Amino acid sequence: MTKKEIDQYEIKRKEAILETLPERYYSADEVDGPKINAYALQFNAPTDCYRELLVSYMPIIPLLKKQVKLEEADYILYAHGYARCDDLSDLVCDNLRQLASLRKKGAEIIVLGKSANAKNILNGEISNITFVGDHYAEYLGKRFGFPEMKEQYVVYDDYLRQLNVWPVDGCNNRCGFCRRSYMYIRYESQKYTFIKNQLDWYQEHEPEKMKHISLRAENLTEYGIDLYGKPMLHRIITLIDSYEAVENITLDIGMCIGEITSEILDALCKSKKITEIGLNLETASNRLLKLIGKKHTCQHAIEIFSKLREANPKIAIESTVMIGLPTETISDMYRLVNLIHTVWPDYLHINYYIHSPRAALNKYPQLTESQKEYHLKIFLNLLTSKKPRHEYKFIELHPCIYLHHHFIWGKKRKSRKFIKMKMKLDELSKLNNDFPYLMPSRTVRIMFHKNATDKKYLVRWWRTI
Ligand code: SF4
Numbered sequence: 149m150t151k152k153e154i155d156q157y158e159i160k161r162k163e164a165i166l167e168t169l170p171e172r173y174y175s176a177d178e179v180d181g182p183k184i185n186a187y188a189l190q191f192n193a194p195t196d197c198y199r200e201l202l203v204s205y206m207p208i209i210p211l212l213k214k215q216v217k218l219e220e221a222d223y224i225l226y227a228h229g230y231a232r233c234d235d236l237s238d239l240v241c242d243n244l245r246q247l248a249s250l251r252k253k254g255a256e257i258i259v260l261g262k263s264a265n266a267k268n269i270l271n272g273e274i275s276n277i278t279f280v281g282d283h284y285a286e287y288l289g290k291r292f293g294f295p296e297m298k299e300q301y302v303v304y305d306d307y308l309r310q311l312n313v314w315p316v317d318g319c320n321n322r323c324g325f326c327r328r329s330y331m332y333i334r335y336e337s338q339k340y341t342f343i344k345n346q347l348d349w350y351q352e353h354e355p356e357k358m359k360h361i362s363l364r365a366e367n368l369t370e371y372g373i374d375l376y377g378k379p380m381l382h383r384i385i386t387l388i389d390s391y392e393a394v395e396n397i398t399l400d401i402g403m404c405i406g407e408i409t410s411e412i413l414d415a416l417c418k419s420k421k422i423t424e425i426g427l428n429l430e431t432a433s434n435r436l437l438k439l440i441g442k443k444h445t446c447q448h449a450i451e452i453f454s455k456l457r458e459a460n461p462k463i464a465i466e467s468t469v470m471i472g473l474p475t476e477t478i479s480d481m482y483r484l485v486n487l488i489h490t491v492w493p494d495y496l497h498i499n500y501y502i503h504s505p506r507a508a509l510n511k512y513p514q515l516t517e518s519q520k521e522y523h524l525k526i527f528l529n530l531l532t533s534k535k536p537r538h539e540y541k542f543i544e545l546h547p548c549i550y551l552h553h554h555f556i557w558g559k560k561r562k563s564r565k566f567i568k569m570k571m572k573l574d575e576l577s578k579l580n581n582d583f584p585y586l587m588p589s590r591t592v593r594i595m596f597h598k599n600a601t602d603k604k605y606l607v608r609w610w611r612t613i
Pocket residue numbers: 319320321322323326327328329366367404
């Protein structure tokens with residue numbers, strides 16, 4: 149599947165979630181059983197992460213079929229992507245205040261998933277509100293008489309045609325740039341035997357669905373510490389690898405390089421079914437790595453990349469780097485490009501560091517917007533100055549970089565087209581923040597082929613959903 153197909157899939161998936169909105173909202177006397185309104189939950193669902201949607205949201209769809217109007221509901225369900233890229237806690241708190249003002253007297257608001265982190269910010273400001281951070285399918289199932297509703301950790305995705313395995317959730321690290329430094333997500337591994345039983349079931353009943361296994365988690369390397377006292381990801385890799393029906397395994401979410409133990413590395417190298425793996429370089433000076441709380445050094449990253457390449461020359465390695473970290477210097481840009489030119493990831497995602505006042509890195513002096521732009525410009529110029537090898541597929545610039553990018557690639561003055569686009573984006577952005585009309589994030593992306601030093605190779609598009 150190409151990146152473009154995956155992108156189209158993203159749109160389809162989000163549309164599918166919106167399609168689960170009921171055709172109409174009933175009056176309270178038309179509905180037997182609990183009088184629930186989940187409009188806010190469903191409307192915000194496209195902003196939530198893939199895991200939350202497949203693990204917790206999909207199982208509760210039966211509960212959402214017959215809903216009552218907001219003003220007649222006894223229970224109002226709410227969720228939000230909350231802090232996937234940016235800290236949207238203020239927006240979530242405003243949404244909840246708004247719901248509290250619209251509900252009928254005595255109605256309870258139930259806040260599900262990561263947005264339950266708003267509890268500490270609201271600090272008792274809203275009455276009759278319940279926060280359920282994790283296992284919300286199970287919680288709602290028990291509360292509203294759907295005992296079969298439970299979180300699913302091995303889930304087949306019909307669109308992507310892959311079997312997702314989530315062996316662990318949460319993370320015990322607190323990297324200074326990560327939302328973990330200011331929010332709580334419960335750390336919890338699933339038992340090895342539980343995962344094995346699920347996979348055995350697929351092997352016996354639907355082996356064709358096992359062709360592609362996507363092994364995923366926010367921090368895979370911590371799998372098993374809570375259950376077995378030490379990281380046990382290698383056992384899961386070896387288990388998945390052992391099924392005949394499995395043809396390829398991808399580890400799509402960037403792994404924590406500093407936590408790859410020799411046993412995990414050994415299992416990764418032994419499995420010839422692994423076709424894609426994410427290894428996040430993040431940045432490339434040991435000083436900055438320490439500052440942001442990463443456990444690896446540049447040397448360590450180089451060793452892991454080269455061992456994997458040596459063991460499995462066909463493996464595609466994806467990596468993420470950040471530009472604009474506090475205290476970052478121009479020399480750090482040179483180091484970053486050098487590191488990339490040493491390890492040559494096949495895919496490179498470039499993120500601007502988005503400063504959140506609640507993140508741990510807030511205590512350091514921040515770069516100004518123009519310093520960040522300048523760092524990005526230097527970085528991109530250096531990066532594309534060497535002719536990259538053919539296997540290097542593309543670089544992806546993440547949200548927020550697009551506008552600057554247009555400037556960087558040779559436009560000294562902002563063109564009329566640029567100004568118009570910016571105005572449109574600003575307008576959409578403003579609209580999107582007006583709950584509940586549109587999701588409060590915009591997706592603006594640009595991709596270009598790494599071989600391209602010439603603008604004609606640029607493939608760019610932007611979309612809003
Ligand atoms: S290891 Fe990953 S998930 Fe955990 S805090 Fe660091 S960046 Fe966040």
